[in-house]
Amino acid sequence: xxxxxxxxxxxxTASLSLIITTSAADGPDDIxxxxxxxxxxxxYNESMLLSGFIEDEIKPTRVSWRMxxxxxxxxxxxxxxxxxxESSDSRTSWAWSISFDDTDIDILSPCTxxxxxxxxxxTGDSWESSRVVFLGxxxxxxxxxxxxxxxxxxxxxxxxxxxxEYPMTWTPPELRFFVNPALSSIDACSSEADSDMSAHLSVxxxxxxxSELLDISGLNDGWHSLYVENYDPxxxxxxxxxxxxxxxxxxxxxxxxxxxHSLEGxxxxxxDASSSDDQVWGREGMHYMWVLRKPSHSGQTPLDIVMGEDKxxxxxxxxxxxxYSLTLTVxxxxxxxxxxxxxxxxxxxxPKAIASLDDSSIEDGSRIKLSPxxxxxxxxxxxxxxxxxxxxxRCVWKIDHKPVYEGCIRTLYWPxxxxxxxxxxxxxxxxxxxxxxxxxxLVHPDASDPLPYPLIVLVISTLFMLSAILLRFRSSDDSxxxxxxxxxxxx
Numbered sequence: 074x075x076x077x078x079x080x081x082x083x084x085x086t087a088s089l090s091l092i093i094t095t096s097a098a099d100g101p102d103d104i105x106x107x108x109x110x111x112x113x114x115x116x117y118n119e120s121m122l123l124s125g126f127i128e129d130e131i132k133p134t135r136v137s138w139r140m141x142x143x144x145x146x147x148x149x150x151x152x153x154x155x156x157x158x159e160s161s162d163s164r165t166s167w168a169w170s171i172s173f174d175d176t177d178i179d180i181l182s183p184c185t186x187x188x189x190x191x192x193x194x195x196t197g198d199s200w201e202s203s204r205v206v207f208l209g210x211x212x213x214x215x216x217x218x219x220x221x222x223x224x225x226x227x228x229x230x231x232x233x234x235x236x237x238e239y240p241m242t243w244t245p246p247e248l249r250f251f252v253n254p255a256l257s258s259i260d261a262c263s264s265e266a267d268s269d270m271s272a273h274l275s276v277x278x279x280x281x282x283x284s285e286l287l288d289i290s291g292l293n294d295g296w297h298s299l300y301v302e303n304y305d306p307x308x309x310x311x312x313x314x315x316x317x318x319x320x321x322x323x324x325x326x327x328x329x330x331x332x333x334h335s336l337e338g339x340x341x342x343x344x345d346a347s348s349s350d351d352q353v354w355g356r357e358g359m360h361y362m363w364v365l366r367k368p369s370h371s372g373q374t375p376l377d378i379v380m381g382e383d384k385x386x387x388x389x390x391x392x393x394x395x396x397y398s399l400t401l402t403v404x405x406x407x408x409x410x411x412x413x414x415x416x417x418x419x420x421x422x423x424p425k426a427i428a429s430l431d432d433s434s435i436e437d438g439s440r441i442k443l444s445p446x447x448x449x450x451x452x453x454x455x456x457x458x459x460x461x462x463x464x465x466x467r468c469v470w471k472i473d474h475k476p477v478y479e480g481c482i483r484t485l486y487w488p489x490x491x492x493x494x495x496x497x498x499x500x501x502x503x504x505x506x507x508x509x510x511x512x513x514x515l516v517h518p519d520a521s522d523p524l525p526y527p528l529i530v531l532v533i534s535t536l537f538m539l540s541a542i543l544l545r546f547r548s549s550d551d552s553x554x555x556x557x558x559x560x561x562x563x564x
Contacts, residue, residue: 103164105129105192107202113217114238114281116207121178123206124170126158127192135193138171140186182209185240185312187217207240214239214246214279214303216314221299224258226319226407231287237279237303239310247304248279250287252318255296261317262298268313271300279303294323294353321407325351325359329401333417337394338459344399344415347385351405358406363387369396392461394421394505422459424466424501426511428452430485435499435513442516447486454481456501456509471498493520 106128127133136155140147155167169190173181189203205215218235221227239246251271255261274287299318305311331344344363350356362380365387366373379387387399397419402412428435429452431444443449453468468481472488473496488495495515502508 103130105133105194105200107190107192107200109190109202109204111204111206113205113236114207114215114240115204116240117173117178118182118209119175119178121173121206121208122170123172123188123204124168125190126166126168127155127190128160128162128164128166129192129194130164131195132165132167133192134195135191136167136169137191138169139189139191140181141189143181143184143186178208183211184208185211185213185215187215205236205238212241212309214305214310214312216248216301216303216312218301218314218316221316221318223262223317224319225316226321227289228321228407228409229288229290231289231299231318232284233287233299233301234282234284235301235314236282237301238281239279239303242310243307244305246279246310248277248283249273249302249304250275250285250300251302252289252292252297252299252320254293255298255317258296258317261296262315265313266298266300266315268300268302268304289320290322292320292322294321295319319354319407321354321405321409323352324409324411325349325403325405327401327403327411327413329399329413329415331399331415331417335391335417335419336459337391337419337422338461339391342389342391342417342419344387344389345385346387346401346403349385349403354406358382359385360404361385362402362404364400364402365389366398366400367393367395368398391419394419421503421505421507422462423507424456424458424462424503424509426453426499426501426509427455427457428499428511428513429455430497430513435511437511437513440514440516442520443487443518445518449485451478451483451485451499452481453499453501456481456499458501458503462503462505465504467502469500469502471500472496474498487517491517493517 107125108128109125111123127136132155133152135150136152137148137150149171151169151171155169158166158168160166184207186206186208187203188206189201191199191201193199203217205217207215214237216235216237218233220232220234233250237248249268251266251268251273253266253271255263274289275285277283277285297318297320299316300313301316302313303311327346327349329344329346330348332342335342346361349359351359360380360382361384363378363384364375365377367376389397389399395418397417399415399417400412401415402410404410430441431450432452435441451470453470456466456468457463458466466481468479469476470478470483470485472491477488485497493516496512497515498510498512500508500510
């Protein structure tokens with residue numbers, strides 16, 4: 074056949090095709106658009122002109138075409154024939170064209186031919202799009218699947234978009250959709266399948282472009298061959314396309330190891346979810362998102378968010394006490410998520426009040442007579458709490474349960490409305506309003522000392538014994554003075 078000639082002045086209003094990615098782009102630019110000036114199913118019996126355009130930021134490094142199936146592989150490089158055309162977009166458009174004369178058509182006919190345009194960019198990536206042309210009296214039908222792309226992940230439902238047409242029919246045409254499980258990506262679409270021996274996900278009448286939503290929620294996870302078939306029991310018009318897909322209906326399983334209780338200031342808490350797994354697809358490509366909240370204080374406002382594919386663990390400081398919730402969302406490689414919430418408590422450490430009066434330690438519940446004078450030094454600065462709260466402790470001093478001073482080091486003055494005794498209390502308060510206390514009974518230095526209790530007991534006991542002795546002697550004297558009665562015989 075003759076080498077295709079370049080045609081210019083092509084219409085920019087030509088229809089655009091959906092693009093099949095053959096290599097992922099790494100650069101920041103948008104993917105190139107490949108346009109065609111002819112519709113799918115165009116029929117040719119004589120000379121054929123195929124044209125279109127390519128739109129991109131930078132001129133492609135290579136543009137080639139291919140026609141399948143043919144007896145001899147037909148292809149060509151049209152990079153040098155690209156010509157810039159007007160474009161309303163911010164990107165540049167280049168026109169491409171391929172021509173075939175009558176002789177070429179006679180040689181190729183009959184043919185249901187797929188014309189593919191491949192664009193290679195400066196990044197080394199390649200993109201391809203195809204159209205179908207019917208040459209001569211061909212009877213074989215054609216199918217193009219634009220979506221999904223080979224290797225796509227699908228979950229619960231599958232939207233399949235494409236085009237299908239019979240050039241001629243003898244029986245009512247059917248477009249069948251079905252899937253078969255595959256052992257691996259290599260096994261998927263490795264052979265044709267018999268639609269009569271497979272359960273159909275859907276059946277419709279082919280009428281050009283189609284968009285079908287298939288329910289795949291009942292299928293097991295794993296590689297599958299997705300078949301689209303123009304059914305014909307005679308095999309004359311029959312055609313079948315297959316796209317390998319990864320069905321991912323199961324959510325990943327989440328396992329978190331970590332404490333449920335801890336003390337404030339007790340170092341770092343470690344939560345480990347690295348054993349989380351996807352039953353079929355494994356751990357590769359799993360994404361973790363941790364969200365820390367404190368319902369007991371800040372409600373549902375996140376305190377911290379950590380995410381990433383390498384974030385299978387989470388560390389949390391115990392600097393602040395309270396009730397916490399740690400939400401972990403794990404997304405597997407196919408985009409299916411699972412969420413679990415772990416609740417834990419960081420228990421506040423209650424401060425311990427330690428006080429001194431004039432440099433003498435105070436024991437809780439003791440009685441202290443103040444030294445002579447009008448003022449006395451109070452010191453609660455040695456009170457202790459967890460390391461994180463130590464610097465922020467508050468000291469409140471009370472006299473007879475009424476606050477009189479704030480501050481850990483103060484001077485005590487005897488209250489004018491107090492009697493000879495008063496109860497001194499120190500409350501040491503942390504940032505969670507938890508407090509520890511110590512109290513002591515103070516006695517004014519001018520107050521007279523009461524008799525010691527042991528002396529009082531001794532005096533009372535002595536008096537009791539003396540009274541008993543006196544009563545005994547008295548009873549003896551009285552008994553000797555009692556007169557005796559004489560009997561009648563003595564008279």
